[in-house]
Amino acid sequence: MIIIKIGGNAIHQLTNDFFKQIQTWLDQQKQIIIVHGGGQLITATSEFFDLPVQKIDGIRKTSSAEMLLTQGLLSDVIQPYFAQLFQQHGIDCQPLNLNGQTLLQGQYGQVGQVTSIQTKLLEQIPNDRVILINSLAQTPQGQLLNVNADQAAQALAVLTQAQQLILLTDVPGILVDQELQTKLTPILAQQFIQAGQITGGMVPKIKAALASLNDGVQQITITNQLNHLGTTITH
Ligand SMILES: Nc1ncnc2c1ncn2[C@@H]1O[C@H](COP(=O)(O)OP(=O)(O)O)[C@@H](O)[C@H]1O
Ligand SMILES: CC(=O)N[C@@H](CCC(=O)OP(=O)(O)O)C(=O)O
Numbered sequence: 001m002i003i004i005k006i007g008g009n010a011i012h013q014l015t016n017d018f019f020k021q022i023q024t025w026l027d028q029q030k031q032i033i034i035v036h037g038g039g040q041l042i043t044a045t046s047e048f049f050d051l052p053v054q055k056i057d058g059i060r061k062t063s064s065a066e067m068l069l070t071q072g073l074l075s076d077v078i079q080p081y082f083a084q085l086f087q088q089h090g091i092d093c094q095p096l097n098l099n100g101q102t103l104l105q106g107q108y109g110q111v112g113q114v115t116s117i118q119t120k121l122l123e124q125i126p127n128d129r130v131i132l133i134n135s136l137a138q139t140p141q142g143q144l145l146n147v148n149a150d151q152a153a154q155a156l157a158v159l160t161q162a163q164q165l166i167l168l169t170d171v172p173g174i175l176v177d178q179e180l181q182t183k184l185t186p187i188l189a190q191q192f193i194q195a196g197q198i199t200g201g202m203v204p205k206i207k208a209a210l211a212s213l214n215d216g217v218q219q220i221t222i223t224n225q226l227n228h229l230g231t232t233i234t235h
Protein backbone atom coordinates (compact mmCIF):
# COMPACT_ATOMS: atom_id res chain seq x y z
CA MET A 1 0.00 0.00 0.00
CA ILE A 2 1.30 3.43 -0.99
CA ILE A 3 -0.36 6.63 0.21
CA ILE A 4 0.38 9.71 -1.89
CA LYS A 5 -0.77 13.08 -0.67
CA ILE A 6 -0.97 15.73 -3.36
CA GLY A 7 -1.09 19.29 -2.12
CA GLY A 8 -3.19 21.96 -3.76
CA ASN A 9 -0.02 23.62 -5.02
CA ALA A 10 1.26 20.44 -6.65
CA ILE A 11 -1.82 19.96 -8.86
CA HIS A 12 -0.26 22.16 -11.54
CA GLN A 13 2.97 20.18 -11.50
CA LEU A 14 1.86 16.63 -12.28
CA THR A 15 4.08 15.47 -15.13
CA ASN A 16 3.84 12.49 -17.50
CA ASP A 17 6.49 10.85 -15.29
CA PHE A 18 4.07 11.04 -12.36
CA PHE A 19 1.40 9.09 -14.24
CA LYS A 20 3.99 6.62 -15.62
CA GLN A 21 5.20 5.88 -12.09
CA ILE A 22 1.63 5.34 -10.88
CA GLN A 23 1.04 2.90 -13.76
CA THR A 24 4.28 1.05 -12.94
CA TRP A 25 3.20 0.63 -9.32
CA LEU A 26 -0.26 -0.56 -10.37
CA ASP A 27 1.39 -3.10 -12.70
CA GLN A 28 3.38 -4.30 -9.67
CA GLN A 29 0.06 -4.89 -7.82
CA LYS A 30 0.65 -2.04 -5.37
CA GLN A 31 -2.46 -0.55 -3.89
CA ILE A 32 -2.39 3.22 -4.25
CA ILE A 33 -4.52 5.73 -2.39
CA ILE A 34 -4.18 9.37 -3.33
CA VAL A 35 -5.26 11.99 -0.82
CA HIS A 36 -5.58 15.40 -2.38
CA GLY A 37 -5.75 18.82 -0.80
CA GLY A 38 -6.73 22.10 -2.37
CA GLY A 39 -5.82 24.70 0.22
CA GLN A 40 -4.74 27.26 -2.36
CA LEU A 41 -8.12 27.22 -4.13
CA ILE A 42 -10.01 27.27 -0.81
CA THR A 43 -8.05 30.38 0.20
CA ALA A 44 -8.56 32.10 -3.17
CA THR A 45 -12.29 31.37 -3.13
CA SER A 46 -12.66 32.53 0.48
CA GLU A 47 -10.97 35.79 -0.45
CA PHE A 48 -13.29 36.15 -3.44
CA PHE A 49 -16.27 35.94 -1.05
CA ASP A 50 -14.59 38.27 1.48
CA LEU A 51 -14.41 35.50 4.08
CA PRO A 52 -11.58 35.86 6.59
CA VAL A 53 -8.70 33.45 5.96
CA GLN A 54 -6.93 32.41 9.11
CA LYS A 55 -4.44 29.59 9.47
CA ILE A 56 -2.74 28.51 12.67
CA ASP A 57 0.47 26.56 11.98
CA GLY A 58 -0.87 25.79 8.51
CA ILE A 59 -4.26 24.54 9.78
CA ARG A 60 -7.31 26.52 8.61
CA LYS A 61 -9.70 27.97 11.15
CA THR A 62 -12.88 26.93 9.38
CA SER A 63 -16.17 28.82 9.79
CA SER A 64 -19.43 27.21 8.67
CA ALA A 65 -19.41 29.34 5.49
CA GLU A 66 -15.87 28.20 4.72
CA MET A 67 -16.82 24.59 5.43
CA LEU A 68 -19.44 24.90 2.70
CA LEU A 69 -16.84 26.21 0.24
CA THR A 70 -14.27 23.63 1.32
CA GLN A 71 -16.67 20.74 0.81
CA GLY A 72 -17.78 21.99 -2.60
CA LEU A 73 -14.26 22.71 -3.83
CA LEU A 74 -12.65 19.50 -2.57
CA SER A 75 -15.44 17.09 -3.52
CA ASP A 76 -17.13 18.70 -6.53
CA VAL A 77 -14.35 20.66 -8.23
CA ILE A 78 -10.87 19.38 -7.40
CA GLN A 79 -11.66 15.67 -7.11
CA PRO A 80 -13.50 15.41 -10.47
CA TYR A 81 -10.68 17.42 -12.04
CA PHE A 82 -8.09 14.95 -10.69
CA ALA A 83 -10.20 11.99 -11.76
CA GLN A 84 -10.31 13.20 -15.36
CA LEU A 85 -6.52 13.81 -15.34
CA PHE A 86 -6.05 10.14 -14.44
CA GLN A 87 -8.53 9.04 -17.11
CA GLN A 88 -6.69 11.16 -19.70
CA HIS A 89 -3.49 9.28 -18.83
CA GLY A 90 -5.22 5.92 -19.19
CA ILE A 91 -5.27 5.12 -15.47
CA ASP A 92 -8.42 3.70 -13.88
CA CYS A 93 -9.28 5.76 -10.90
CA GLN A 94 -12.06 5.58 -8.31
CA PRO A 95 -13.02 8.93 -6.77
CA LEU A 96 -14.55 8.16 -3.37
CA ASN A 97 -16.00 11.49 -2.26
CA LEU A 98 -19.21 11.14 -4.23
CA ASN A 99 -22.63 12.16 -2.85
CA GLY A 100 -21.16 13.49 0.38
CA GLN A 101 -19.44 10.14 1.06
CA THR A 102 -16.11 10.09 2.94
CA LEU A 103 -13.70 7.23 3.52
CA LEU A 104 -12.37 9.00 6.59
CA GLN A 105 -14.28 9.07 9.83
CA GLY A 106 -13.41 11.50 12.55
CA GLN A 107 -14.23 13.64 15.48
CA TYR A 108 -13.94 17.27 16.30
CA GLY A 109 -10.86 18.43 18.11
CA GLN A 110 -9.63 21.91 17.40
CA VAL A 111 -10.20 20.97 13.78
CA GLY A 112 -11.39 17.62 12.50
CA GLN A 113 -9.23 14.63 13.29
CA VAL A 114 -9.32 11.24 11.63
CA THR A 115 -10.07 8.35 13.97
CA SER A 116 -10.99 5.49 11.64
CA ILE A 117 -11.72 4.57 8.02
CA GLN A 118 -14.62 2.79 6.37
CA THR A 119 -12.65 -0.31 5.38
CA LYS A 120 -15.72 -1.81 3.68
CA LEU A 121 -15.57 0.98 1.10
CA LEU A 122 -11.95 0.13 0.27
CA GLU A 123 -12.63 -3.59 -0.02
CA GLN A 124 -15.17 -2.98 -2.78
CA ILE A 125 -12.66 -1.35 -5.12
CA PRO A 126 -10.77 -3.46 -7.68
CA ASN A 127 -6.97 -3.59 -7.15
CA ASP A 128 -6.12 -2.17 -10.56
CA ARG A 129 -7.61 1.21 -9.70
CA VAL A 130 -6.08 4.20 -8.02
CA ILE A 131 -8.29 5.31 -5.16
CA LEU A 132 -8.79 9.05 -4.96
CA ILE A 133 -10.00 10.78 -1.82
CA ASN A 134 -9.90 14.23 -0.32
CA SER A 135 -9.20 15.09 3.29
CA LEU A 136 -12.80 15.57 4.46
CA ALA A 137 -13.96 13.28 7.27
CA GLN A 138 -17.35 12.63 8.82
CA THR A 139 -18.46 12.20 12.42
CA PRO A 140 -20.69 9.24 13.32
CA GLN A 141 -23.55 11.79 13.26
CA GLY A 142 -22.73 12.66 9.63
CA GLN A 143 -21.18 16.06 10.25
CA LEU A 144 -18.45 16.90 7.74
CA LEU A 145 -15.05 17.87 9.12
CA ASN A 146 -12.30 19.86 7.44
CA VAL A 147 -9.07 17.94 8.04
CA ASN A 148 -5.69 19.16 6.87
CA ALA A 149 -4.71 16.89 3.96
CA ASP A 150 -1.25 16.07 5.37
CA GLN A 151 -2.86 14.91 8.61
CA ALA A 152 -5.50 12.95 6.68
CA ALA A 153 -2.78 11.17 4.65
CA GLN A 154 -0.83 10.42 7.83
CA ALA A 155 -3.88 8.92 9.56
CA LEU A 156 -4.69 6.88 6.48
CA ALA A 157 -1.11 5.59 6.17
CA VAL A 158 -1.14 4.48 9.81
CA LEU A 159 -4.66 3.00 9.75
CA THR A 160 -3.98 1.01 6.56
CA GLN A 161 -0.45 0.06 7.74
CA ALA A 162 0.92 1.45 4.48
CA GLN A 163 4.57 0.83 3.65
CA GLN A 164 5.09 4.17 2.08
CA LEU A 165 3.81 7.73 2.54
CA ILE A 166 4.72 10.30 -0.09
CA LEU A 167 3.89 13.95 0.56
CA LEU A 168 3.97 15.51 -2.89
CA THR A 169 4.26 19.27 -2.86
CA ASP A 170 5.60 22.20 -4.88
CA VAL A 171 9.16 22.14 -3.48
CA PRO A 172 11.80 19.38 -3.92
CA GLY A 173 11.83 18.68 -0.17
CA ILE A 174 12.87 20.45 3.01
CA LEU A 175 15.10 23.36 2.18
CA VAL A 176 17.30 25.02 4.77
CA ASP A 177 19.33 27.99 3.56
CA GLN A 178 18.16 26.91 0.08
CA GLU A 179 19.84 23.53 0.46
CA LEU A 180 17.83 20.32 0.12
CA GLN A 181 17.91 18.19 3.28
CA THR A 182 17.92 14.62 1.95
CA LYS A 183 17.39 13.21 5.47
CA LEU A 184 15.47 14.74 8.33
CA THR A 185 15.45 13.28 11.83
CA PRO A 186 12.83 14.22 14.48
CA ILE A 187 15.45 16.19 16.43
CA LEU A 188 16.58 18.20 13.40
CA ALA A 189 12.94 18.83 12.41
CA GLN A 190 12.18 20.32 15.85
CA GLN A 191 15.28 22.50 15.65
CA PHE A 192 14.39 23.81 12.19
CA ILE A 193 10.80 24.57 13.22
CA GLN A 194 11.92 26.37 16.39
CA ALA A 195 14.51 28.37 14.44
CA GLY A 196 11.83 29.46 11.93
CA GLN A 197 13.56 27.61 9.07
CA ILE A 198 10.50 25.44 8.47
CA THR A 199 7.30 27.48 8.39
CA GLY A 200 3.70 27.72 7.11
CA GLY A 201 2.22 24.74 5.30
CA MET A 202 5.47 22.80 5.76
CA VAL A 203 4.86 22.58 9.51
CA PRO A 204 1.78 20.27 9.38
CA LYS A 205 3.60 18.26 6.71
CA ILE A 206 6.58 17.67 9.02
CA LYS A 207 4.32 16.91 11.97
CA ALA A 208 2.38 14.40 9.85
CA ALA A 209 5.64 12.81 8.69
CA LEU A 210 6.98 12.53 12.25
CA ALA A 211 3.74 11.03 13.55
CA SER A 212 3.79 8.47 10.71
CA LEU A 213 7.39 7.57 11.56
CA ASN A 214 6.41 7.07 15.20
CA ASP A 215 3.53 4.84 14.17
CA GLY A 216 5.63 2.52 12.02
CA VAL A 217 5.28 3.76 8.42
CA GLN A 218 8.54 2.55 6.86
CA GLN A 219 9.25 5.03 4.11
CA ILE A 220 8.20 8.67 4.37
CA THR A 221 9.26 11.26 1.84
CA ILE A 222 8.51 14.88 1.02
CA THR A 223 9.18 15.65 -2.64
CA ASN A 224 7.84 17.30 -5.78
CA GLN A 225 8.37 14.28 -8.04
CA LEU A 226 7.56 10.62 -7.47
CA ASN A 227 10.88 9.50 -8.93
CA HIS A 228 12.94 11.89 -6.79
CA LEU A 229 13.39 10.97 -3.14
CA GLY A 230 13.46 14.58 -1.92
CA THR A 231 13.59 14.54 1.88
CA THR A 232 13.31 11.21 3.70
CA ILE A 233 12.02 11.42 7.27
CA THR A 234 13.93 8.91 9.36
CA HIS A 235 15.30 8.28 12.87
N1 LIG B 1 12.05 24.74 5.08
C1 LIG B 1 11.17 24.69 4.08
N2 LIG B 1 11.45 23.96 2.98
C2 LIG B 1 10.60 23.91 1.94
N3 LIG B 1 9.41 24.56 1.90
C3 LIG B 1 9.07 25.30 2.98
C4 LIG B 1 9.93 25.40 4.12
N4 LIG B 1 9.33 26.19 5.04
C5 LIG B 1 8.17 26.59 4.50
N5 LIG B 1 7.99 26.07 3.26
C6 LIG B 1 6.83 26.33 2.42
O1 LIG B 1 5.95 25.24 2.47
C7 LIG B 1 5.29 25.17 1.20
C8 LIG B 1 4.61 23.81 1.05
O2 LIG B 1 3.49 23.77 1.91
P1 LIG B 1 2.03 24.07 1.33
O3 LIG B 1 2.03 25.37 0.60
O4 LIG B 1 1.04 23.90 2.42
O5 LIG B 1 1.94 22.94 0.23
P2 LIG B 1 0.85 21.83 -0.09
O6 LIG B 1 -0.29 22.56 -0.75
O7 LIG B 1 1.60 20.93 -1.01
O8 LIG B 1 0.46 21.15 1.20
C9 LIG B 1 6.39 25.48 0.22
O9 LIG B 1 5.91 25.95 -1.02
C10 LIG B 1 7.19 26.57 0.95
O10 LIG B 1 6.72 27.84 0.60
C1 LIG C 1 -8.13 22.07 8.40
C2 LIG C 1 -7.38 22.39 7.15
O1 LIG C 1 -6.39 23.11 7.19
N1 LIG C 1 -7.84 21.85 6.00
C3 LIG C 1 -7.24 22.10 4.72
C4 LIG C 1 -7.73 21.02 3.74
C5 LIG C 1 -7.09 21.11 2.38
C6 LIG C 1 -5.57 20.98 2.42
O2 LIG C 1 -4.95 20.57 3.40
O3 LIG C 1 -4.97 21.32 1.24
P1 LIG C 1 -3.41 21.45 0.95
O4 LIG C 1 -2.82 20.11 1.12
O5 LIG C 1 -3.36 21.92 -0.45
O6 LIG C 1 -2.81 22.44 1.91
C7 LIG C 1 -7.66 23.50 4.20
O7 LIG C 1 -8.76 23.95 4.49
O8 LIG C 1 -6.83 24.10 3.50
